[in-house]
Amino acid sequence: MKEPRRPSEEESSAGAEPIRLNKYISNAGVCSRRAADKLIADGKVRVNGKVITSLGTKVTLEDKVKVDNELISTGEKLYVLVNKPRNCISTRNDEKGRRSIMDLLPDKYQHLYPVGRLDRNTTGIILMTNDGTLTQNLLHPTKKINKVYKAKVKNQLSQLELNQMVDGIELEDGLTKFDKIVELNEDESFRYGIEIHSGKNRVIRRMFESIDNEVIKLDRVMFHTFTKKGIPIATFREVTKKELKNLDVYLRTKK
Numbered sequence: 001m002k003e004p005r006r007p008s009e010e011e012s013s014a015g016a017e018p019i020r021l022n023k024y025i026s027n028a029g030v031c032s033r034r035a036a037d038k039l040i041a042d043g044k045v046r047v048n049g050k051v052i053t054s055l056g057t058k059v060t061l062e063d064k065v066k067v068d069n070e071l072i073s074t075g076e077k078l079y080v081l082v083n084k085p086r087n088c089i090s091t092r093n094d095e096k097g098r099r100s101i102m103d104l105l106p107d108k109y110q111h112l113y114p115v116g117r118l119d120r121n122t123t124g125i126i127l128m129t130n131d132g133t134l135t136q137n138l139l140h141p142t143k144k145i146n147k148v149y150k151a152k153v154k155n156q157l158s159q160l161e162l163n164q165m166v167d168g169i170e171l172e173d174g175l176t177k178f179d180k181i182v183e184l185n186e187d188e189s190f191r192y193g194i195e196i197h198s199g200k201n202r203v204i205r206r207m208f209e210s211i212d213n214e215v216i217k218l219d220r221v222m223f224h225t226f227t228k229k230g231i232p233i234a235t236f237r238e239v240t241k242k243e244l245k246n247l248d249v250y251l252r253t254k255k
Helices: 009-017 023-026 033-041 134-141 159-167 205-211 241-253
Strands: 045-047 065-067 079-084 122-129 146-154 168-170 174-176 180-184 190-196 215-224 236-238
Touching: 009 079, 023 033, 023 045, 023 065, 023 134, 023 190, 033 045, 122 134, 134 241, 159 180, 174 205, 205 215
Parallel strands: 122 215
Antiparallel strands: 045 065, 079 122, 079 236, 146 190, 146 215, 168 174, 180 190
């Protein structure tokens, strides 16, 4: 079986400089370097067909790297916005065979990874990319990336409950609060607009559950400055150069 390739000095000078495997995986947008180390240690990474468990392994762009049997790439950086429908998971694959966000994308984008996740029954905007650095920046708590949701809930909130949502509610994983919550008078249902930067799992649903309420429908309408406007449900579009430039400026200046 082919071993990870070690380039000559001539090849290295031509741009084939080897890099650590965890950095390669991170650059491909799969996960952070620390998480990549765990994937490697758990035997979930193959290089040129061989399972690699050594954390010090180095690879080049010519090596074929697979994570969980999925070929990854650090080549051209691509950025796609998807309007995720209900009953669709936002992971790349699922052992239960459920519909995945990858089923919405053509072959050109099959090597992309979602920046964060949405629950299976939560709809809305999600960014897909193979830019690992961007992914880590967007998910880092210090960047405080804003997300806006529309929620349809079972019961109308009292003023006290509205205040609780903003002041903070103690959940099992710590104090959590919305940046803003307003009632939306769109129809006879109880609907609320929510701004939040927390990235905790199922945080909005759990916040409502904590006050004996229930989220019936949840839709993410904005992630950072990206909105689902002009993207019909279950479709996608590429991020524009202007959007990327604005995002890059934001991440470089946000401390």
